Amino acid sequence: MSLERNLSLWADSVNPSNYPTLDQNLDLDIAIIGGGFSGLWSAFHLIAGDPNLKIAIFEARHLGFGASGRNGGWVSSDYPVSKNVLTKRIGKNAAAAIFAALKASINEIGNFANEFAAEANFTSGGSIIFARNPGQVTRLKAGEDADHRWLSKSELAEKILIADSIGALHTPASAVVNPMELLLGLARHLTKKGVAIYENSAATIADSGQLLVGSNLVRAPRIINGVEVFRSAPREQIPLYSLMVATEPLSTQFWREVGNIDRATFAEGSHLINYAQRTADNRLAIGGRGARYPFKSKRSSAIENSSKTHEALRNLTRRWFPQLKDIKFTHSWGGAIAITRDWEPYVRWDNQRGYGELGGYAGDGMTMTYLAGKAMAAEVSDNQSEIRDLHFVNRRSRNWEIEPIRYLAINALVKLTNLSDVEERFTKKPSLINRIIEPVTLR
Numbered sequence: 001m002s003l004e005r006n007l008s009l010w011a012d013s014v015n016p017s018n019y020p021t022l023d024q025n026l027d028l029d030i031a032i033i034g035g036g037f038s039g040l041w042s043a044f045h046l047i048a049g050d051p052n053l054k055i056a057i058f059e060a061r062h063l064g065f066g067a068s069g070r071n072g073g074w075v076s077s078d079y080p081v082s083k084n085v086l087t088k089r090i091g092k093n094a095a096a097a098i099f100a101a102l103k104a105s106i107n108e109i110g111n112f113a114n115e116f117a118a119e120a121n122f123t124s125g126g127s128i129i130f131a132r133n134p135g136q137v138t139r140l141k142a143g144e145d146a147d148h149r150w151l152s153k154s155e156l157a158e159k160i161l162i163a164d165s166i167g168a169l170h171t172p173a174s175a176v177v178n179p180m181e182l183l184l185g186l187a188r189h190l191t192k193k194g195v196a197i198y199e200n201s202a203a204t205i206a207d208s209g210q211l212l213v214g215s216n217l218v219r220a221p222r223i224i225n226g227v228e229v230f231r232s233a234p235r236e237q238i239p240l241y242s243l244m245v246a247t248e249p250l251s252t253q254f255w256r257e258v259g260n261i262d263r264a265t266f267a268e269g270s271h272l273i274n275y276a277q278r279t280a281d282n283r284l285a286i287g288g289r290g291a292r293y294p295f296k297s298k299r300s301s302a303i304e305n306s307s308k309t310h311e312a313l314r315n316l317t318r319r320w321f322p323q324l325k326d327i328k329f330t331h332s333w334g335g336a337i338a339i340t341r342d343w344e345p346y347v348r349w350d351n352q353r354g355y356g357e358l359g360g361y362a363g364d365g366m367t368m369t370y371l372a373g374k375a376m377a378a379e380v381s382d383n384q385s386e387i388r389d390l391h392f393v394n395r396r397s398r399n400w401e402i403e404p405i406r407y408l409a410i411n412a413l414v415k416l417t418n419l420s421d422v423e424e425r426f427t428k429k430p431s432l433i434n435r436i437i438e439p440v441t442l443r
């Protein structure tokens with residue numbers, strides 16, 4: 001595990017959690033490994049179904065050490081694979097069921113946050129993916145549907161003013177949060193419901209199947225592994241890095257000019273993924289991909305903090321908002337996301353072994369962890385629930401290629417993705433490079 005601290009704006013803005021370290025053997029009904037949203041939402045749904053369950057969560061470092069405490073705070077209805085691709089893969093009804101469940105999950109997370117984690121400032125402002133060249137317009141318009149409406153240049157400018165933007169795809173089904181505050185509010189709620197939380201308590205499952213936390217034995221007939229990208233399964237999922245920067249709080253005058261009063265999350269519709277939010281304290285927090293994939297899927301703190309990628313994000317901020325050319329950036333950080341070969345998440349439960357795992361959210365985990373945790377709880381408790389029929393429950397993606405093919409191919413794709421954006425800027429048409437690499441990336 002990386003020894004890096006969580007350097008995110010969010011970690012910097014909260015009082016650190018201080019749960020005990022396990023120092024004795026323990027008997028439980030259910031043990032959960034991992035103190036991120038996968039682990040905590042699984043516990044949330046389990047204890048809601050049966051308040052008498054004896055559940056404990058074990059976190060190796062501290063709550064939110066992983067992606068849950070470092071992310072862009074988009075609580076979106078996005079699935080890692082686009083609606084069009086998913087519909088082709090599994091059919092209209094099965095795809096629609098997933099997107100409907102994601103939309104419902106946003107509301108449920110909002111209800112929870114408003115009641116138990118007000119500090120997370122959950123705000124349902126929708127989401128805007130804007131175009132800054134005609135190639136992006138063509139691609140974004142292909143995503144128009146009942147939930148995603150096209151905004152003209154002037155309609156967009158009424159919502160948010162971004163330099164050279166010429167239109168946008170807008171969806172109301174999206175919200176924004178401070179993810180660390182949401183996680184800590186969730187932890188407080190779980191503790192009140194009787195769920196035990198242990199920090200600095202790394203868990204290992206011995207070959208015998210026994211669960212060890214430090215040198216303590218934890219006897220639990222059911223174990224949920226919610227460590228996502230920290231799970232060592234190099235051909236099942238790869239770590240890719242997403243990095244972020246945040247500015248100092250920006251002036252009232254800047255926000256008066258730019259708008260975005262309802263704190264809609266926003267991004268440019270480029271091939272290289274980027275994402276931004278206006279924070280509750282009026283900063284810009286902007287993230288994006290582009291950092292290289294580490295050989296043999298070995299997590300790397302050097303890539304997590306790539307100064308080149310951080311600088312690219314600062315430049316992106318200045319391109320969108322030229323008036324910020326002298327602004328101070330106060331935070332820069334990064335984290336790994338887990339990507340399966342077909343970019344789809346997994347929730348797997350083996351009743352005979354009493355063991356389950358969930359993850360593979362590919363950077364869309366804020367809503368998916370809630371839904372995956374709910375599906376996991378239904379599986380573990382063997383509840384009759386439609387959620388167990390969702391396509392990502394109890395399935396396995398095919399394996400990633402062996403090294404060094406994986407390393408060479410993925411890093412070539414990262415570079416080509418960048419080039420596709422340059423091509424679109426110059427040709428003003430959807431990228432030909434992307435048309436060639438799209439079937440390989442399988443998104």
Ligand SMILES: Cc1cc2nc3c(=O)[nH]c(=O)nc-3n(C[C@H](O)[C@H](O)[C@H](O)COP(=O)(O)OP(=O)(O)OC[C@H]3O[C@@H](n4cnc5c(N)ncnc54)[C@H](O)[C@@H]3O)c2cc1C
Nearest residue numbers: 034036037038060066067068071072074203335364365366
């Ligand atoms: C920079 C960045 C931006 C992102 N932006 C967004 C966004 O805006 N919207 C969105 O939907 N998603 C986003 N994501 C993805 C999202 O954050 C993740 O999908 C989600 O947080 C995964 O949650 P998790 O609980 O599965 O994993 P994690 O949050 O990584 O939690 C796993 C935990 O397990 C712990 N652990 C590891 N090994 C052990 C062990 N042996 N014993 C005990 N504990 C262990 C780790 O310390 C960690 O705390 C982003 C991710 C990153 C990195």
